[in-house]
Amino acid sequence: IAGVIERNKLYSFQKILWRALRGNLLFHNMEVEEPSIEKSTDDGEPVYEDVFIAMVHGSELVNKIKRICDAFNAVIYDVPDDKETRDKTLQDVNSRLSDIKKVLDQTRQTRIEQLNEIQKDIDDWSILVRKEKSVYGQMNLFKNEQQSLIAEGWVPTNKIDEIRSTLGKAMKKMPTSVVITEKDTVRIKPTYNITNKFTKCFQSIVDSYGIANYREINPALYTIITFPFLFAIMFGDIGHGILMFLAALFVCIKEKQLALIDNEIFSMLFSGRYVILLMGAFSIFTGLVYNEMFAKPLSLFSTNNWVWENVGTPNEENMINQRADLSQFHQKxxxxxxxxxxxxxxxxxxxxxxxxxxMSVVVGVIHMLFGTVISLFNFVHFKSSINIIGVFIPEFIFMVSIFGYLAFSIVYKWCTDWTGSNPPSLLNMLINMFLSPGNVKSDEQLYSGQSTVQLILLLLAVICIPWLLLYKPFALKMKHKNEKPLEITEDIEEEYAPKPFVFTDEFINRAVGTIEYCLSGISHTASYLRLWALSLAHGQLSEVLWNMLLDMAFNFENAVVRTLAIFAIFAAWFGLTIAILLLMEGLSAFLHALRLHWVEFNSKFFTGTGYKFTPFSFRKIMKRLREESKAYV
Structure with missing residues (x-):
C-alpha cells in the first residue's frame, strides 16, 4: 500500500501501524520537499507531506491498514502488481508532470512579462487613484441642498482672491457657477503659520510643544534668536562653534544634493541645518565672551592691564607663582x-x-520677563482688559519685585568696587528678604536704603498673589452676569466648539494658575542654572581632553618623536572632540535649551491649545504615498 500523509502525523501513523499489525509489516517513508498545493493550515501556513509504502501479507491486514489511513486522512494510491504496468504508469505520470511543468513555466513567464509592463505605470496609477479617492472623500463632505452643493472649509484670508480667480477659470468650461461667501461662525479657527526652509525647523520646535491659538503670538519668531543663544551659553567655545558652523554651512550650500539622501537620522539633522548653523554662529560669539578656543584663551587685545609680583620661590621646573597687584591695575x-x-x-x-x-540667573530672569511682556501684546490684540489688569500686571510686578530685583542686585554687585570690604552674599540677601523683611545687617548691606526697598518689593509681591487669584474670575463673572448663554446653531464637533463660562471652573483654573506662577518663579529661575552647569562641564571636558592628549604630545623632548606623536594624538583628540564635545555635549545642550523654551519661556505667554490648518494638498498625498512605498519595500 502506497500513499501520502501529512508530516506532523507520520510518527503517530507509523506507531499505530506497528502496534495494530504487531510488527508484521515493512514500512518506508520519504519526505516531499515542496509543500502541498492542495492543503494549508487555518492560518494559511503551508502543509508538508511524506510519501510512505507499507508491505504486508494477507488481505485482512491490507484492509486494516486502509482503515487506519482513513483515520489519519492519508491519501492511498493504487499501485499495480505487475512491474511492466508499474513502469508504464510511472512513465505516464512523468510525462503528465513534464507537460504540467511546461504549462506552469509558460504561465509564470507570461505573468512576469505582464507584471513588468504594469510596473511601468503602477506608480502613476497609484497616484491617480489616490488623488481621485481623496477628491471624492472631500466631495462626500459637501452638503446637498436645493439642487446645489455647499462646501464649508477654512481658507487663508490672503488667498481668497486667488481661489476665486482659479475657480472662475475652471468654471468657464462647465455649465455651472461657483459662489464664495465668508461665513460667520463660532467654531474655533485653525492656526496657519507660513514657513520657509529657514523657519520650518524653528516652527517645528514650537509645534512640538503646542499649536498656537488663532491669532496668538507665535513663539517661533523669538525662538530663532533665543534658542541658539541659550544653546551657545552652554556650548560657548570658539573652536567648537567654528566646527559646528562649518559643518552646517556645508550642508546648507549642498542642500539640493544632500536632500536626496534617504536616511532617517541624516534627514533629522538635514531638516535642522539652519538651526545648527545659528547655534554654531552664536557659540562662536559666546566663545569670544568666555575667551575660550578648545579650552585655551586668545590674547586678541593688549594684555598689559595687570602688574604682577612674584610670590614664594621657584619650584623644580623653575616656575614661580605670581599675584596681581590691584593697587597698580591699569585703568584700561x-x-x-x-x-x-x-x-x-x-x-x-x-x-x-x-x-x-x-550670568545664568540674569539671562533667565530677562528671558522670563520677556515672555511675560509678550503676553501683554496677546491681551492687547484680543482686547482683553481683564487679562491685562488681572493677569499681566500682577504677574509682571511679582516677577520684577523678586527675581528682577535679584538680577538687578547681581549687576549692581558686579559694577561696585569692593576693594577693602567683603561683598554681601546675594543668596543670603534674598533669603533674609523673606525671613526678616525690612531688616538688613550693616555688614550685608549692598546699597543705602536697601531695607526699605526690599520691604516695598516684598509687599508688592504679596499683594499680587490675591490680585492674581481673585480679580479675573470675579471680573468675568460680572461680565457674563447679564449675557445670554451662547446658542450654537451649527453642527460643530465638541473639541472645536467655544466653551461656556462657568465661574467655578474659572476660579479653580485661576487658583491653579496663581499657585503655579508663584512657585514656578523660583523653580524656573533655578532651572536656568543649567546654563551655568553645562557651560562649566563643557569647558572642563574640553580642558581635560587638551591636557591629557595634546599636552602630552607637546611635552616630548625629541623633535621627531614629538612630531609623530602630535600627528597621532591629534587624530585621537579631534575624534574625541567631535564625538564627545560636539555630538554628545551638543545634543545635551540642545535638549536643555529645548526645555527652557518649552517650560520656562512659553509658559509665560503661550497657550498652545489650538490646532493646525491642514489644507487639502496633492503634494502631501504623494509624499504619504512615497513613505508608504518605502515602508512596504
Missing amino acids: AYPFGMDPAWMDAENKLLFMNSYKMK
Whole structure:
C-alpha cells in the first residue's frame, strides 16, 4: 500500500501501524520537499507531506491498514502488481508532470512579462487613484441642498482672491457657477503659520510643544534668536562653534544634493541645518565672551592691564607663582570678553563658577520677563482688559519685585568696587528678604536704603498673589452676569466648539494658575542654572581632553618623536572632540535649551491649545504615498 500523509502525523501513523499489525509489516517513508498545493493550515501556513509504502501479507491486514489511513486522512494510491504496468504508469505520470511543468513555466513567464509592463505605470496609477479617492472623500463632505452643493472649509484670508480667480477659470468650461461667501461662525479657527526652509525647523520646535491659538503670538519668531543663544551659553567655545558652523554651512550650500539622501537620522539633522548653523554662529560669539578656543584663551587685545609680583620661590621646573597687584591695575580693562589672565589663575574655576552662575540667573530672569511682556501684546490684540489688569500686571510686578530685583542686585554687585570690604552674599540677601523683611545687617548691606526697598518689593509681591487669584474670575463673572448663554446653531464637533463660562471652573483654573506662577518663579529661575552647569562641564571636558592628549604630545623632548606623536594624538583628540564635545555635549545642550523654551519661556505667554490648518494638498498625498512605498519595500 502506497500513499501520502501529512508530516506532523507520520510518527503517530507509523506507531499505530506497528502496534495494530504487531510488527508484521515493512514500512518506508520519504519526505516531499515542496509543500502541498492542495492543503494549508487555518492560518494559511503551508502543509508538508511524506510519501510512505507499507508491505504486508494477507488481505485482512491490507484492509486494516486502509482503515487506519482513513483515520489519519492519508491519501492511498493504487499501485499495480505487475512491474511492466508499474513502469508504464510511472512513465505516464512523468510525462503528465513534464507537460504540467511546461504549462506552469509558460504561465509564470507570461505573468512576469505582464507584471513588468504594469510596473511601468503602477506608480502613476497609484497616484491617480489616490488623488481621485481623496477628491471624492472631500466631495462626500459637501452638503446637498436645493439642487446645489455647499462646501464649508477654512481658507487663508490672503488667498481668497486667488481661489476665486482659479475657480472662475475652471468654471468657464462647465455649465455651472461657483459662489464664495465668508461665513460667520463660532467654531474655533485653525492656526496657519507660513514657513520657509529657514523657519520650518524653528516652527517645528514650537509645534512640538503646542499649536498656537488663532491669532496668538507665535513663539517661533523669538525662538530663532533665543534658542541658539541659550544653546551657545552652554556650548560657548570658539573652536567648537567654528566646527559646528562649518559643518552646517556645508550642508546648507549642498542642500539640493544632500536632500536626496534617504536616511532617517541624516534627514533629522538635514531638516535642522539652519538651526545648527545659528547655534554654531552664536557659540562662536559666546566663545569670544568666555575667551575660550578648545579650552585655551586668545590674547586678541593688549594684555598689559595687570602688574604682577612674584610670590614664594621657584619650584623644580623653575616656575614661580605670581599675584596681581590691584593697587597698580591699569585703568584700561580688557576690551571684550574674558581677560586671558584669568585662564591661568589659581582661582579661575571659582571665578568662572561665580560669573557663569550669576550670568545664568540674569539671562533667565530677562528671558522670563520677556515672555511675560509678550503676553501683554496677546491681551492687547484680543482686547482683553481683564487679562491685562488681572493677569499681566500682577504677574509682571511679582516677577520684577523678586527675581528682577535679584538680577538687578547681581549687576549692581558686579559694577561696585569692593576693594577693602567683603561683598554681601546675594543668596543670603534674598533669603533674609523673606525671613526678616525690612531688616538688613550693616555688614550685608549692598546699597543705602536697601531695607526699605526690599520691604516695598516684598509687599508688592504679596499683594499680587490675591490680585492674581481673585480679580479675573470675579471680573468675568460680572461680565457674563447679564449675557445670554451662547446658542450654537451649527453642527460643530465638541473639541472645536467655544466653551461656556462657568465661574467655578474659572476660579479653580485661576487658583491653579496663581499657585503655579508663584512657585514656578523660583523653580524656573533655578532651572536656568543649567546654563551655568553645562557651560562649566563643557569647558572642563574640553580642558581635560587638551591636557591629557595634546599636552602630552607637546611635552616630548625629541623633535621627531614629538612630531609623530602630535600627528597621532591629534587624530585621537579631534575624534574625541567631535564625538564627545560636539555630538554628545551638543545634543545635551540642545535638549536643555529645548526645555527652557518649552517650560520656562512659553509658559509665560503661550497657550498652545489650538490646532493646525491642514489644507487639502496633492503634494502631501504623494509624499504619504512615497513613505508608504518605502515602508512596504
